[in-house]
Amino acid sequence: MNKEKKQVVTPDNLKEIAVMTIAVGIIAAAVYFFLIPSQTSISSVSALAIIIAHYVPLHVSTVTMILNVVLLLIGFITCGKEFGAKTVYTSILLPLYLAVFEHVFPESLTNSTELDVLCYVLVVSFGLSILFNMNASSGGLDIVAKIMNKYLHVELGKAMSISGMCVALSSALIYDKKAVVLSVLGTYFNGIVLDHFIFGQNVKRRVCIITKYEEEVRRFILHELHSGATFYEAVGAYNMQKY
Numbered sequence: 001m002n003k004e005k006k007q008v009v010t011p012d013n014l015k016e017i018a019v020m021t022i023a024v025g026i027i028a029a030a031v032y033f034f035l036i037p038s039q040t041s042i043s044s045v046s047a048l049a050i051i052i053a054h055y056v057p058l059h060v061s062t063v064t065m066i067l068n069v070v071l072l073l074i075g076f077i078t079c080g081k082e083f084g085a086k087t088v089y090t091s092i093l094l095p096l097y098l099a100v101f102e103h104v105f106p107e108s109l110t111n112s113t114e115l116d117v118l119c120y121v122l123v124v125s126f127g128l129s130i131l132f133n134m135n136a137s138s139g140g141l142d143i144v145a146k147i148m149n150k151y152l153h154v155e156l157g158k159a160m161s162i163s164g165m166c167v168a169l170s171s172a173l174i175y176d177k178k179a180v181v182l183s184v185l186g187t188y189f190n191g192i193v194l195d196h197f198i199f200g201q202n203v204k205r206r207v208c209i210i211t212k213y214e215e216e217v218r219r220f221i222l223h224e225l226h227s228g229a230t231f232y233e234a235v236g237a238y239n240m241q242k243y
Contacts, residue, residue, distance in 0.1 A: 008086065021137055024090045026127035028097030030120050030185070033109050036060065038116035041171035042186035043139025043164025044124070046098075049167050051167075054174045068094070068140055075143040081149060086136035087143065094138050109110040113179075121193055128141050129197035132156055141167065157195030161188055192209045210234075 031046045040049035049063035056063065059243035068091040076084035110116055131137050137146055145159035152160070175183070211217055214231065220228045235242050 007142075008151055016134060018103075020090055020131065020134060021093065023127045023134075024132035024138055025097055026130075027124055028094050028101065028143055030123035030127065031094075032098055032101040032105070034116040034120035034123065036184070037110075038113050038120065038179075039116055039175055040113070040183040040186060041167050041175070042117065042120060042183055043160050043167065043190045045142075045143060045167075045181075045206065046094075047138075047164075048167045048170070059099070059102065061095040061102060062097065064140070065092075065095040065142045071140055071143045073138070075146065077142070078147050083135050083137070083146065084132065086131075090131060090138050091140075098240055113182065118180050121186055125197050128160075128194055132194075133151040154194055156191075157191035160194055161191030164190065169235045202230055 031044065035042060035047060035052060037042070041051060045067045046060065049060050049067060050110050052058075052063050052067075054058050066170055072084065072087055072091050077182065086207050110119065128138065128142065131142070131147075138142055141160065141163045144163040147157055148154045148159035148162065149156050152159075164187040168187040169180070171183045172180045209217055216228060218231075233242060
């Protein structure tokens with residue numbers, strides 16, 4: 001009797017792949033249209049690739065691919081197969097997007113360094129938040145941030161800021177003082193905005209109500225607010241009286 005083969009590809013898998021593809025496209029657009037023209041180095045392996053590309057005869061897309069492969073191996077070992085497998089896909093896709101943009105589109109949309117930095121922070125944070133919420137990343141410094149989040153329990157935005165500061169400061173090798181300052185500020189605000197996109201829309205608030213009218217409060221919460229509630233029995237520390 002033949003055993004049924006397990007279904008490998010499901011509608012949920014296809015949806016996940018499609019969402020990751022779109023998210024990586026958003027990140028690649030942020031890098032190409034805003035980060036590269038701004039001539040700053042803000043919290044990404046692509047920014048590091050821009051610096052390295054000034055010293056080696058390779059395109060930014062090629063350097064990005066090389067750096068991603070190295071960090072990807074580290075991500076597989078430290079963050080598990082699911083994270084690693086998804087990041088393999090996004091890491092390959094990101095430089096492919098960049099390669100297409102390099103041959104098709106003009107570089108700058110704003111012709112302003114400050115606007116480029118602002119737009120990059122907003123757009124890339126949105127794309128990264130989608131990937132992080134799917135237990136994936138775009139590779140590069142995202143892997144470093146994920147490792148810090150997993151083992152050091154640092155919030156992803158703060159982890160991105162910490163890991164990105166080294167890249168931002170390295171921009172002094174090829175850029176002027178203004179670019180270095182914008183790189184540092186952009187990296188810092190990128191972490192704040194990233195945390196907002198990841199956690200800001202899913203904030204849960206806990207309200208503690210101390211009352212003798214628990215039945216009335218219970219009915220109001222359940223039937224008027226259409227929410228849930230949990231009762232706790234409290235004991236006063238001074239007289240050990242139950243409330």
